[in-house]
Amino acid sequence: SQQGEEDPQALSIQEGENATMNCSYKTSINNLQWYRQNSGRGLVHLILIRSNEREKHSGRLRVTLDTSKKSSSLLITASRAADTASYFCATDEIAAGNKLTFGGGTRVLVKP
């Protein structure tokens, strides 16, 4: 089974609304990262949150991490049509060495 699992699998919102997606994982981590993937493109790193951090902001992105619940959330505020993409969480597991384990992604559609 996957280390990271995103919820929901797909999300459709109107431009200007906020988009929230969640990620759950199973093992202890060094950090958790969020990536964006536009259709047919590579993944782009958005934000990294360390295991001793609870919240992080970057522009219109807000990420939270709850290590007791082994979960994270990504909030995109005031969404734009250009935010349409798949969003992946990835965990840097303590026991796994330097590798990222990705979840299945959330497909976000922002309608203009």
Added chain:
Amino acid sequence: DTAVSQTPKYLVTQMGNDKSIKCEQNLGHDTMYWYKQDSKKFLKIMFSYNNKELIINETVPNRFSPKSPDKAHLNLHINSLELGDSAVYFCASSQGGRYGYTFGSGTRLTVV
């Protein structure tokens, strides 16, 4: 200047053929990776090299052989291609465990 570049972008080939995908990064990163993304968008690590040394080798058929001539290059050679090898293959690089990965734009391999 492209940070992580992969060639070719598209590869269509017949079953049984041997093919290679090349990857180069100009970021000065020490670690490079190959990931496979299947048709359901699930990403799975295949290999990781740190400064030309293999450090991660997931359960990948031995038809897949990575080669790192120097720390800026990580190539992937695939022998006796099978239909199930059809996927998008991503190269990535990173510097240490505190930063995100930089991904290439992917190579879409189709085996017919």
